[in-house]
Amino acid sequence: MPRRGENIYKRKDGRWEGRVLKSPGRYQYVYARTYKEVKEKKKLLQEGITKELPSNTHSRCDAAKEFTAWLHGDLTGRVKPSTYESYYRCIVGYVIPFYQEKGNEQISLQTTSDFSCRINNHEGVSVSYRRKILTIYKTALREIMKRNKECDSILNAIQMPRKISAEVQAFSVKEQRMLERTIIQSPDKRCLGILLCFYTGIRLGEVCGLKWEDIDFEAGTMVVTRTVSRIKNFDETKKKTVLYIGKPKSIHSVRKIPLPDFLLELARELKMERSDNNHFILTNSEYPMDPRKYQKLFQKLLTHASVKKRKFHAIRHTFATRALELGIDIKTLSEILGHSNVSITLNIYAHSMYEQKKKAIGKLNAMYVMHTETPLLTVKDSVTVA
Template sequence: MARRGENIYKRKDGRYEGRYIKFYNSAGKAVYGYLYSKSYTDLKERLKSCKTEKWGASKGMNIPLGEWMNTWLSSLGTTRKPTTQRVYKSHIENHINPALGAIPLKKLNAEQIQNFVNDLNLSAATVKTIFATLKSALISAGGVAPQVWSGVKMPKSEKFITRVLSVEEQKRLENALSGDSDIGIFLCLYTGLRIGELCALRWEDIHLERAVLTVNGTQARTEKGVEIISPKSKSAKREIPLPPFLLEKIKRLPRTGEFVISRFGRPFDIRTYRRHFKHILNKAGLPDIKFHALRHTFATRALEVGMDYKTLSEILGHSTVSITLDLYAHSLNEHKKKQMNKLGGIFQL
């Protein structure tokens, strides 16, 4: 039996075995090292030395943060999706390493990290993701005390009201849609697909006999180029019913390739389709909005016609209903007025 807090065990062969944490891997799990000795006192002293130095023995905590960040990023392997690793790499190269990269791990402190966070002239959400990247790497290093990052204060997030098309604007947009590739805009307006999911949609994902489409992938730009990868989460892989009018539009489309939204037999690149959307907005005389506004518009219209949050959450591919509630608890002023006006009818004689 080990003595409390020492992690030293006596083996059947008479030797003592000691265990210590060498470092934490990219998933945050401890990787252990083992020492052996016939002498309990000798092993205790050697184990104490290893616990003090933690990661990398004599070198680990002396290396610059920037060097460790690059090592950590390279160690991720398949534990993170390519798109996630690209985000990490951008945070490291553009923000973390330029500001903190020269500081040795053992000299890094909470004040330095707090100043780094305060100096980031970015949105609160972006600052939080950059800090999360740094924190994950520091945890994996193993020898950095939690106090270095645990007390750092994040900027307060501003409440963001999503831009949606009014009913009149949506009609103008739909009237401007005429080409075969425009079906993608219809799909997003009436199913809430993300643009990456749209550009990854194959004909085999549309089941005409059941009037549904399945989301099985998303398009992403990796170091290898444009690829179709797994959805961002388990909940993002979903089945969405198709309204009858939309089903009829899909049936009339020519199948010129494997993908529903394609050009020259190849799927539309996300950036190319965004440019196409900008052209359609200009044609319809509408203000410049992000493509993602189509997803917000779908959600708003769905709530306006009485769709419940649970159903909407599943169609949108959110992991929890609370995410849907947080994003779409608001509604358009036009809809608010209609709902409030119903109150007056209760007591009218």
């Protein structure tokens, strides 16, 4: 039976079809009555094409060594530790095993196309993660082959899976009220951070990284300047993972957010119990809250409030949804969320914006109905007779 990534399929007429990439976007096809026959034909065709295109091979050394060298080069000094971990997981988990399985072949147009095809057909991971793997693969290839004249051709062989727009998961107004009531009644003051997320839209790592010095009580604002994440520890002599405190996701994520009056009042009350301005808010110590532990606390809160389980990020989606329902313009919302551009906000919350458009049209419809119920003046009625 065919394996994923082989580019061999059974046709409706009973024959088997195989395809081989000749150049970016161009394929050559072979046909046979059995899978075994078409596989052999495809192999012979591939060998012929490879001989015709010797320049499409990156000939320094085998690909697995190339990608390993890229990971252990100066990459660690150029990207954030959390970003490096993502690169590491994708390259070590998917790219290197693929080339080792291929017998440590060199980077070529064909192997690049085969890897792209395998990831696109990988049903074990989400579409978004497939895109992430291929994006990192492309980044690595571009740097490894930057002096190779065939670089562009090989990069063009990578086909990204089509994005699937999933509806954002947000809490209903009723669910939000139930959660807020549970938070206020909870003796665990760490829960107030969840309330803060509901009314500012900050991310899980960002709320874990907040310090008292980040809140300006006089101006009524809060600044987001750091984020906390748990990442792989590459020092094998120590723990497997470590807490990493770093800068937010992008330069746009470093932002100042106005705080509602009721949140400022709650923060003032809590601050009276805390002394050190340099301490993290959620832990009241010099050590930040572990995002994984805070996620677990949130799940317990959902159970206690009898609200359906959702990921922590649903709070951020809820903030954006409520903001749109209240008529906050998209540019302002985008800046509060820390998105790099408005188009990201538009793409994520397209469904919520559509619902607002429907409500607006509903108001116009009500206006029309109201007008038709009021007798209209005729031309004759409007003329004053002298």
